[in-house]
């Protein structure tokens with residue numbers, strides 16, 4: 206594919222749009238269950254889905270069920286758990302990796318390892334686990350040490366740093382892989398990918414979108430490979446609304 210012409214609109218009727226969730230569509234909150242869905246978000250996503258022929262997907266570190274619970278009317282595809290699961294509609298969730306994981310054992314081990322630190326939040330995911338230290342940032346080292354031990358004792362699982370959290374996800378998964386998987390499918394294939402995200406976990410997917418002739422959009426501060434930056438989720442919402450006006 207050809208690279209974008211200078212100053213060409215980034216989002217066109219031929220785009221495929223990939224959106225991260227936390228820190229991108231919603232502001233970061235003290236706890237994962239405390240995020241607030243902006244009132245205009247469900248309608249904005251529905252209009253984008255309509256104007257882009259269905260080529261709008263969420264790609265998140267959260268698990269699919271969690272995302273679909275926050276956005277029950279979202280009509281598009283959802284890649285969750287850092288690409289370890291994929292849901293093309295609200296009925297089914299596919300596993301995309303071959304790691305043999307006893308997830309209940311992993312959750313139990315993680316919870317026991319941090320039981321002495323109630324400020325650490327254990328997020329149980331169907332394909333991994335996250336330990337959050339946002340409630341007490343001084344516990345970062347404890348979380349990093351515990352997660353390293355869990356990575357060492359759970360073959361096939363790899364560390365995934367996140368904002369005030371450390372996660373374990375199946376090796377070989379990732380948001381770039383989720384983007385590739387979706388770009389190979391109708392209605393995404395043949396379109397130009399645009400990926401917006403805020404975190405380190407999004408960088409590989411932004412790089413992939415750009416390598417395919419599309420665009421990465423970094424939300425917020427920090428080093429990035431993205432060729433475009435927007436300040437925060439509110440700025441992304443305005444940018445998407447402007448794009449919708451142009452798309453008609």
Ligand SMILES: O=P(O)(O)OC[C@H]1O[C@H](O[C@H]2O[C@H](CO)[C@@H](O)[C@H](O)[C@H]2O)[C@H](O)[C@@H](O)[C@@H]1O
Pocket residue numbers: 225226227228229232233234235236237238240264265266267268328335337339367368369370372404406
């Ligand atoms: O890929 P994303 O959609 O950006 O998800 C990344 C992780 O987001 C969540 O944790 C982060 O957001 C929380 C709510 O704002 C915040 O409290 C936490 O400190 C952040 O790390 C989510 O809980 C994780 O499962 C996602 O992987």
